[in-house]
Amino acid sequence: MLHSVFHSPLNRGLPAMKKNYDVTIIGAGPAGLMAAITAAREGLRVLLVERKSGISRVQRSCCSSLIMEPDTHGESVVLADNKINFPKTGFSVPYKGPYVPLVLAIRFSPCGNKLVFTQQGQPLAVSINKESLLDGLVQEAEQAGVTIFNNTLALKAENTGDRVVVTLRQPDRDFDVISETAIVADGVNSRLVENLGLNKRRKFFAQFHVVTYYMENMSCEYPPSWMVFIGKGQTPSGIGQLYVLPKPREDGSVVHEVTYGCPVIGENRIKADLEWFIREGTFSTWFRQARCVKTLSAVLRFHTPLTEPVAGRILIAGDAASFIEVYMQGALMYGFRAAKAVAGFLKKGSGFDGYTGFWKSTYGYNQPGAIEAATQAFGLHVLADDEIDYLFSFTDKEQHPGYVNEFSDRENLMRAILAHMSDIKRDRPELAARIHNLSSMSVEELLQVT
Numbered sequence: 001m002l003h004s005v006f007h008s009p010l011n012r013g014l015p016a017m018k019k020n021y022d023v024t025i026i027g028a029g030p031a032g033l034m035a036a037i038t039a040a041r042e043g044l045r046v047l048l049v050e051r052k053s054g055i056s057r058v059q060r061s062c063c064s065s066l067i068m069e070p071d072t073h074g075e076s077v078v079l080a081d082n083k084i085n086f087p088k089t090g091f092s093v094p095y096k097g098p099y100v101p102l103v104l105a106i107r108f109s110p111c112g113n114k115l116v117f118t119q120q121g122q123p124l125a126v127s128i129n130k131e132s133l134l135d136g137l138v139q140e141a142e143q144a145g146v147t148i149f150n151n152t153l154a155l156k157a158e159n160t161g162d163r164v165v166v167t168l169r170q171p172d173r174d175f176d177v178i179s180e181t182a183i184v185a186d187g188v189n190s191r192l193v194e195n196l197g198l199n200k201r202r203k204f205f206a207q208f209h210v211v212t213y214y215m216e217n218m219s220c221e222y223p224p225s226w227m228v229f230i231g232k233g234q235t236p237s238g239i240g241q242l243y244v245l246p247k248p249r250e251d252g253s254v255v256h257e258v259t260y261g262c263p264v265i266g267e268n269r270i271k272a273d274l275e276w277f278i279r280e281g282t283f284s285t286w287f288r289q290a291r292c293v294k295t296l297s298a299v300l301r302f303h304t305p306l307t308e309p310v311a312g313r314i315l316i317a318g319d320a321a322s323f324i325e326v327y328m329q330g331a332l333m334y335g336f337r338a339a340k341a342v343a344g345f346l347k348k349g350s351g352f353d354g355y356t357g358f359w360k361s362t363y364g365y366n367q368p369g370a371i372e373a374a375t376q377a378f379g380l381h382v383l384a385d386d387e388i389d390y391l392f393s394f395t396d397k398e399q400h401p402g403y404v405n406e407f408s409d410r411e412n413l414m415r416a417i418l419a420h421m422s423d424i425k426r427d428r429p430e431l432a433a434r435i436h437n438l439s440s441m442s443v444e445e446l447l448q449v450t
Helices: 030-041 130-144 191-195 267-279 327-348 352-362 370-382 385-395 406-418 421-427 429-440
Strands: 021-026 046-049 065-067 078-080 083-086 091-094 099-102 104-108 114-118 125-128 147-149 153-159 164-170 173-184 204-216 225-229 241-248 254-263 291-303 314-316
Touching (some): 021 030, 021 153, 030 046, 030 327, 065 327, 083 327, 091 130, 114 385, 125 130, 125 241, 204 267, 314 327, 327 352, 370 406, 385 406, 406 421
Parallel strands (some): 021 046, 021 173, 173 314
Antiparallel strands (some): 065 125, 078 083, 083 091, 099 125, 164 173, 204 254, 241 254
């Protein structure tokens, strides 16, 4: 339900302006919804703003998986009893939807050789249905008394003394709402972070285009796995990365998500690359009976994370503050902590420093060298196809300990390859030197955007 009092920008200097809300939250993804629920349960008047008309409808590419490696973003999530539990942070999220435990992480070379990671029957990640998750969160928000404006675009947020003015656009009008505080959770390409001038504090690396197909009737001989396809020969353009994983639908049936991400090369070209992988690539036999039932896409901008996710009375949460993403579990966790910080600030006059400290200490890409390490794992693409085929020929029949996790990928990959380094140095010393030199390459070189 809309509040009846809105304020024109012309009135912003007046001290008697009524504050409609204690906190306005921009973005109703996992971070924004969790922040709204938590703030409302703290007794705050909460407005949640979302540009989509259907909040739980997923329109952008998203892997929608829980990462099960312990201490990811300082937390070890547990999926049990229709809940996603956060034992260290101290909360849980309802989840009654279907899920698929992923028991292997497999990297394939261009010819089909493998590098396999496992935890001996324990899931490395859990693929969930994001729309089911969002449905449950929306219900929780409504029950908690959150006011929700959907089909509403947040144009900007401004600190004006002891209040925050958020300018909103609905199909028939623009208007302002006034609140004590705000939480910005509008995603990796945050409009409001840009408008607040916070991107000036960050280094920009690259812009990627991502396209996702949901495929029915894909034939794959492997158990439920996170599968990544490495090497220039996987697509005609020879850049970027492809991954495939099973995804549960709300009715419990399973499709396979096929996602291709690469530096921006144009929509027609990226779709042509993905179609080539499916119809003509090494793994085309998997797709002979398959059909695409849904297409998603996204454009992602890689920045260094915000080291200070606070601007006046405005907190930044989730992907809006990140290198590229915080995983779904991170979005939930940082939304929860942002709302707790706002509640503490409004009740005691403090709390923002605690949120900043938590963000700095837990988010993986805030740690020194983490961005470089993650892109070095991604950067195996800079090797020639025959070099990747050769390296994975050693590991094709092996299994190594590891998870689905950007923050441990490099260490696990290197451990598996270095186990064969004496043979590599003997047979292909130039390749051994190239592997060693990955650590000296820039993030831009490893992302193939130079």
